[in-house]
Amino acid sequence: MFLGQIQGLFMTMRLWDILDILVVAFFLYRIYILIRDTRATALLKGLVFLGIFTVIAGWLQLHVVSWILDKLMTVLIVALPVVFQPELRRALEQIGRGKFYVSSRVMNEVEWDHVIDDVVAATMTMSANKIGALIVFERSVGLDDRIDTGIRIEGLVSKELLGNIFIVNTPLHDGAVIIRENRVMAAGCLLPLTRDHNLSTELGTRHRAAIGMSEQADCVIVVVSEETGIVSYTYGGHIYRGQDAESLKNILRNYLVTSKPKGVSDVLQKWRPLK
Structure with a gap:
């Protein structure tokens, strides 16, 4: 029947x-x-x-x-x-x-290596000159709501572009840069501050914003301290300080470079009920 x-x-x-x-x-x-x-x-x-x-x-x-x-x-x-x-x-x-x-086109490993190398090079230059920076890498959770708070750029990632954005006393210096794959989507973006009151007093607004953003999305965020030049990164609401060029490069590769495309199992995994 x-x-x-x-x-x-x-x-x-x-x-x-x-x-x-x-x-x-x-x-x-x-x-x-x-x-x-x-x-x-x-x-x-x-x-x-x-x-x-x-x-x-x-x-x-x-x-x-x-x-x-x-x-x-x-x-x-x-x-x-x-x-x-x-x-x-x-x-x-x-x-x-x-x-x-x-x-949308999926970036390959070589393209990611170029992006990571440029970001790490710019980060270490800013660290040596004690220039504060806040660089957000978008991952699986979209950050369009945060991109809309800044100035749209949508330019290819380069160490020169990042260096110019974070020049002291420029309009975009105090905000965050948001990177989607190989493009700087926006600069001067506003990020939410963490509500964790147990953080060290050494951490200023830039670090608290990085932690707060990592609490709300699965992005990985690179922070350069303006006072000390120390390079840190945040992920999952935690901050990891004192990164050098090699360790930062390895960390970004671990978080950003994907070796296999998303399959049916990955889609089903995303649709499991939240705990």
């Missing part, structure tokens, strides 16, 4: 119906690509599991729970445009620029 219904459905399908399905599937895929590396992914996971729980509650005839969940889902649907406002705006911008339809 079920196979017969499927066969009947295919028999009634027209060529335009197939095209219609493919267009919708393509747009859903591009929307997933757009939000999969942002904090909106966690919100979407919550909505999916809330929807599943609503169906289960209805199937088990939990009337009070179903009523509460139905009302909650109605409120969430109204609130979605507000919650996803940055992602919706970015999607419209990409449609206007033609980037919505183009898949």
Whole structure:
């Protein structure tokens, strides 16, 4: 019976119906690509599991729970445009620029080595001259909300560009630089300060901002102290001080250089419920 219904459905399908399905599937895929590396992914996971729980509650005839969940889902649907406002705006911008339809290119190991070498060279030069710097490397969690707080650059990474950005008493000196793959996306960006009150008093605003940003995303952040010239990096809400050129290069390679593309297992891994 079920196979017969499927066969009947295919028999009634027209060529335009197939095209219609493919267009919708393509747009859903591009929307997933757009939000999969942002904090909106966690919100979407919550909505999916809330929807599943609503169906289960209805199937088990939990009337009070179903009523509460139905009302909650109605409120969430109204609130979605507000919650996803940055992602919706970015999607419209990409449609206007033609980037919505183009898949992003994955950098290879040689390209990453060039980026890391330039960043490390600039970092050590600034360390020797005691020039403060804050360099954020975007990883799987998108940082577009932080990029929007700074001045857009979207220039190729080079030690000369980074050196010019962090020249003392320039407009972009006190903010953070955000790097996405091989491009400096923006400079002068504002980062959230950590709420950890147990940090050493030696750590100033620049270090606290680096720790705070690493608490909210999986980015790795390089910090150069303006007072001492000490090079540090932060990840996962922790700071690791006293890095030299070789150790910093190895650390960045470990965090940034990927040796294999994302497969189905990686996608499924990202969709596990958060603990």
